[in-house]
Amino acid sequence: MSASTQEKSRPDGGQQMGVYVYGIVPGDVKLNSGVHGVGEPPGEIRLVRSADLAALVSEVDITKPLGTPDDLQAHVDILDAVITDTPVLPSRFGAVLTNDEAVAEELLDANHDEFAGALQQLEGRAQYVVRGRYVQQALLEEILSENPKAARLRDRIHGADPDATRELRIQLGEIINNTVVNKREADTRLLVSAMKDHCMASGPRVATNELDAVYVAFLMDADQVGELERVVQELSDRWPGRVELQVRGPMAPYDFVGTGG
Amino acid sequence: MTVMQSGGSRGPSPTGLADVIETILDKGMVIDAYVRVSLVGIEVLTIDARIVIASVDTYLRFAEAVNRLDISQEKQGLPGLVGSMQEDGAKHKTKGMLDAATDKLRDYAGNGERERQGARRSRREVE
Numbered sequence: 001m002s003a004s005t006q007e008k009s010r011p012d013g014g015q016q017m018g019v020y021v022y023g024i025v026p027g028d029v030k031l032n033s034g035v036h037g038v039g040e041p042p043g044e045i046r047l048v049r050s051a052d053l054a055a056l057v058s059e060v061d062i063t064k065p066l067g068t069p070d071d072l073q074a075h076v077d078i079l080d081a082v083i084t085d086t087p088v089l090p091s092r093f094g095a096v097l098t099n100d101e102a103v104a105e106e107l108l109d110a111n112h113d114e115f116a117g118a119l120q121q122l123e124g125r126a127q128y129v130v131r132g133r134y135v136q137q138a139l140l141e142e143i144l145s146e147n148p149k150a151a152r153l154r155d156r157i158h159g160a161d162p163d164a165t166r167e168l169r170i171q172l173g174e175i176i177n178n179t180v181v182n183k184r185e186a187d188t189r190l191l192v193s194a195m196k197d198h199c200m201a202s203g204p205r206v207a208t209n210e211l212d213a214v215y216v217a218f219l220m221d222a223d224q225v226g227e228l229e230r231v232v233q234e235l236s237d238r239w240p241g242r243v244e245l246q247v248r249g250p251m252a253p254y255d256f257v258g259t260g261g
Numbered sequence: 262m263t264v265m266q267s268g269g270s271r272g273p274s275p276t277g278l279a280d281v282i283e284t285i286l287d288k289g290m291v292i293d294a295y296v297r298v299s300l301v302g303i304e305v306l307t308i309d310a311r312i313v314i315a316s317v318d319t320y321l322r323f324a325e326a327v328n329r330l331d332i333s334q335e336k337q338g339l340p341g342l343v344g345s346m347q348e349d350g351a352k353h354k355t356k357g358m359l360d361a362a363t364d365k366l367r368d369y370a371g372n373g374e375r376e377r378q379g380a381r382r383s384r385r386e387v388e
Contacts, residue, residue: 018301021292060303067306072281093285094305095292102299111295129284140323140330154327162325172327173320181315208283208311210319248280254288 016063018096019048019103022056022078023252024089024115029054029082037078038071040064045078050104053115056082057103066094079252087122089115090252118257124222125200127256128249130191130232132213134180138242139211143179150175180210187243188214191235198227203255213243217255225250279311286310 020038027049036042036058043058056078060066072093079090097103108115144151153172157165184207191214192202199218207215220228228247236245286308293300 015301018303023290062301062303065304065306067308069278069281072278072285072308076281076284090289091292092287092289093308094303096301096303097292097296098299098301102296106296106299107292136326137330140327144327144330150327157324157328166321169324169328170317170320173317173323174315176323176327177315177319205283207313208279210313212313251284252289254284257290258288 015098016061017059018062019057019099020060020066021091021095021097021103021107022058022075023082023091024108024119025054025056025082025086026119027052027054029086031056035078036074038066038074040068042070042074048100048103048108050108051112053108053112053119055103055108056088057100060096062096076251079254080250083126083250083252087119087125088252089118089122089257090254122253125219125253126222126250127217127253128220128225128228128247129205129215129217129251129255130228130245130247131215132187132191132235132239132243132245133209134183134211134213134243135241136211139180139183140176142242143176147175147179150179177210184213188216191216191231194231194235195228198224198231200224201256205255214245219253219256220249282308283310 020043022037022045025047029047031045031047033044035045037045038058039060043060045056045058047054048057075093079088082088097107144154150172153168153175157168157172162169188204192204195202195216195218199220201219203217203219205215205217218228232245232247235243239245
């Protein structure tokens with residue numbers, strides 16, 4: 001594969017290939033060869049270096065849309081593999097520049113100090129995501145035992161014609177839904193507060209499942225990961241059969257780099 | 262520094278596509294904010310993350326889940342029924358509220374226990 005991507009033209013004169021940017025890493029990173037990224041066909045991952053920074057890139061055909069499951073997976077696989085060895089500023093999915101020169105000059109050189117500073121802050125750190133799901137049966141029993149109104153509504157709909165009790169069902173469901181939202185907020189606060197002294201930053205995520213109990217990203221120093229495991233174990237012990245907890249990571253700090261770095 | 266790219270050595274938990282989408286959707290550094298001139302506009306297929314929006318359907322699903330919960334507690338003396346209820350319970354735990362609730366709505370729409378059981382069996386065969 002050629003070391004540099006030039007603008008390759010289509011017969012009609014328009015640009016055919018672009019440079020997909022996965023993220024920015026320190027310039028002393030070495031890559032294994034033969035790893036492929038997004039696009040069809042997937043281009044080989046390589047580095048565009050400038051000064052002490054480098055961008056993880058691959059060539060893509062810009063006339064074809066991106067975003068297949070394979071593309072999304074490739075994007076995170078590459079960044080999550082890199083983070084085990086070196087800090088990385090992950091790009092949002094879908095960033096393509098015209099050529100290597102643009103990556104080196106417009107991206108790396110023009111924003112050098114900001115990127116270098118951010119990478120320095122991320123040295124030895126990675127993101128972990130804690131997700132907990134309520135066990136439905138335990139959750140519903142908990143709500144009925146705590147809320148007499150919900151328990152009364154349950155008694156009234158039970159065995160009754162669903163159509164005739166529709167309004168009561170809606171009332172009951174709304175109470176349960178609102179209670180779950182409140183429990184989610186309280187349980188999320190508990191997790192974030194338990195992690196307060198054991199992480200560099202935390203970022204709660206939006207719930208994407210009705211039974212989400214906690215869903216929080218943490219930026220962790222490598223030596224804090226043991227504390228994360230301890231906190232998660234403590235919460236598991238505190239919520240037996242109530243919340244199923246899962247930790248994912250290390251991954252690139254997606255939740256902690258935003259617009260404007 | 263060396264970057265390892267072997268698939269087997271990555272994080273401890275395998276991730277599904279939904280997790281991947283939730284991880285990269287609206288997250289990560291926005292390159293547009295740093296580069297303007299040489300940015301290429303490339304078509305990105307629509308990527309949707311499910312977000313939880315409570316609606317009447319949500320309320321009815323929760324209510325039906327509570328209704329069923331009640332049944333499972335009262336019928337504990339009947340071994341045949343208890344077996345199937347426990348199976349249902351396990352399914353809820355592994356599939357999550359949304360999927361389980363969809364099943365319930367489908368069941369709910371069907372007429373009579375016999376038909377519901379039939380439908381459930383055929384789904385399992387597919388799975």
